Amino acid sequence: MKKITIADVAKHANISKSTVSQYLNNRFDYMGEKTKERIAQSIRELDYKPNIVARSLKQKTTFTIGVIVANMLHVFSTQVLRAIEDVCHAQDYHVIVCNSDDDPKKEKKYIEMLHAKQVDGLIVFPTGENKELYEGMVNEQFPLLFMDRFVEGLNIDSFLIENEKAAKIAVDHFVSKGYENIAILTKELLKNVTPRVERVQGYKKALKAHGIEVAEKFIIGEEVEHIQEKLKEVFSLPTPPRAIIAGNDLVLIQILQFAKENEMNIPEDLGIIGIDEVSFASIYSPPLTTISYPSYEMGKDAAELLLKKIRKEENSMSSEIHRYQPELIERRSC
Known part of the structure; x- marks a missing residue:
């Protein structure tokens, strides 16, 4: 034909x-x-x-961006991706999504692959361990944004929540309810991932502001597959936690599973606040108190800025850290 x-x-x-x-x-x-x-x-x-190929050659653009998420399973990631896709669809751009699993080698492979496919720009949830690669893209003025994290020493626009404030809101709420022995549980801290580090910092500062001594035994950083055994260890202490802040949605699920398996009543035996609003929070029994933040807005703002950089409507060398405010959604888990 x-x-x-x-x-x-x-x-x-x-x-x-x-x-x-x-x-x-x-x-x-x-x-x-x-x-x-x-x-x-x-x-x-x-x-x-x-003919998409002919159009790309003529206009010197592929009308495609790449997004590399750290973990596709997080509610935050899916909400951000939805916003990015909505913005790009409205402006006739395609989106290629890759999942790095917080693995620097996998991230590097995806960056190189997307670059080879000549995507017009990238939004990355960075592992922070491919700094030389990021620097190379900055030097060639390739449109690049970071989401949820930033990398020290790099001039790259980054979109994050006020992580310290999120933890502070949780601690303040527990203290106002009379809870003592407040713990925080997040994923592994050794990787120096921005939200994890900042939330622990906010937790420590908030306790000190209330005149409460920081107990290192109540600061728990562990990979998801080992959280259950870590919780068992912490709750076997002579003085176990009476309240716990879940550093993200996947950690929250692990805490709820542990509480159920050990027949702990919420909030009588254990108060819980999750940083990340989850779809089941309002229908769980009891409904879960959470810290919410505008994930969709973050993704939308990032996508719009990236497209402006691609079209040279914005300075490709800008390096602002865009911060978004968390908000307490009070329910009955504490």
Whole structure:
């Protein structure tokens, strides 16, 4: 079958090729409704499919961005991705999503692959261990943004919540409810991942502000697969925690599982606050108190900024850290 071209569509609609091209690129400023309807009808009748490769070569852009998330299982990641996809879809950009599992080698492989595919820009939840690679992209003025984390010494726009404040809100709420022996549980701290480190810092500062001594035994950093055994160890202490802050949604699930298996009543035996609003928080029994933040807004803002950088509407060398405010959603788990 003969491949249908823009020229065929123009001839069928009895208008110029340039007008069809403007239509396909969503440039409708001087185009009447009847002209648009004729083009759309011709495209349908001829079953015209735009040549994406030819379009990319002509305009020197692939209309594609890459997103490398640290862990696809996090609620935060899916909400951010949804926002990025919504923004890109509205502006005719495609999104390639990769999951690094917080593995620097995997992250490096994906960055190199996406670069080879000539994506127009990247949004990365960085492991922080590919600094030389990030620096190379900065030096070539490649549009690059960080999400949820930043890397010291790099001039790259980064989108994060006020992590210290999130932990402070949780500690303040527990103290106001009369809880003592407040613990915080997050994923492994050795990797120096921004949210984990900042939330622990906020937890420590908040306790000190209340005149409460910081007990290192109540600061728990562990990978998800080992959390159950770590919780068993901590709750076997002569003075176990009476309240616990879950550093993220996956950690929260582990805490709830431990409490259920050990027949602990919430909030009588253990008060719980989760940093991350989860879909089941309001229907769990008892409903869970959480710290929420605008994940969708963060993804939307990041995608819009990246597209502006790609179009050179914004300085590709800007390096602002964009912070978003957390909010307590009080329910009945403490």
